[in-house]
Amino acid sequence: MPRLNLTEAETRTLILDEADRLFTEIGYDKTTIADIARACGFSSANVHRVLGTKGVINRAIAERKLAGKIEHLREAVEAVEGAPMRLRALYATVKQINQETFIEHKRVHQMVAAAIDERWEEVQRYRSRLKALSREIIAYGVERGEFNVPDVDKAASAVHSSGVRFCHPLLCAEMEGEPDDTDVDVWLEFVLRGLGQRVS
Template sequence: MTKAARPRTDPDEVREKILEVAEGQFRRIGYQKTTVADIADELGMSAANVYRFFQSKSAINQCICARLLDGAIELAWRHVRAEGDPAERLEALLVAMHRHNRETLIQERRMHDMVAAAVSEHWENVKTYKERLNTIIEGLIREGVDAGVFAADDARIAADCVLGCFGMLLHPVMIEQCIDDDLDTKARHMARFVVRALKA
């Protein structure tokens, strides 16, 4: 009697399970304390098997960080797609992004630590995140120019300036250093200032 063939596991499903377990570990004990062996033990597999899907622990870190940053980008898109004129949506987008990053620090300290390290160490997915956010804001500024709301000559440069002005209120390390300040009020004031500058 022949044994039934074992069902083949989709590699993408295995990768996703590894990332789910890794993210859970990161949230509980932090990304630095989590080892590949910890992840493998929870999954009931060997560390060598985890390495079949990810070349290193750093690769897992990068993937989890990208997930978090993707969530922030989706938040930005929700404000772009919302109702209201471009000035209102840009102001709301900037304040919402600040609040998102601040809440991550307060409620998900261990995940905040990973994002802060990613920013400080210039991980590739942080560069991609910044480019995507810049592109989103550029598009919203272009929409405002077309609608006669903004007076920017170059939407790309204007988007760079917006993020340059607002950067302190988005940067995880700067938020952490100023967490005792009334950052919400500062974010709203800075967002209004930026929007008014675009209208000049």
């Protein structure tokens, strides 16, 4: 049924919502612009006019999902007190999100894998935001006297690089259940010592 009287922004949101649903249910490769248009009650030409190609739609969905992921991570971080606990919340939560996506939404995981492989700008921005969150937590810990590091930027880079196993969706999927996998708490113990925090 045609959707009437929608603004350009509402039309764009509807297209992204329906495309996201179809990508999740039947997969990106099997979804066509005609499928998306039909779900929206539009013509294919209208979908092309508003958002362009299926690839553009996919990238817009990725941007929205990754922005939502950062918001979720920030909420998890701000829900606890103390820099050590905030650092744990960040990396434990991002690991949990990646595991849930791989197990429960394999088609979404495939889309994410493609985005990483093709080095989309949206993924690069997400990585920068994730690293910035680590930096915020470390700076917060230094300010509170919980951490003792001479260079917050270098510390954030080191922590972010060492925690990539928990942040990278493909590594999360590959390492899950492996005997040599690293637990967040084991990793965190070493990280906290490197940040000048005595671990009892």
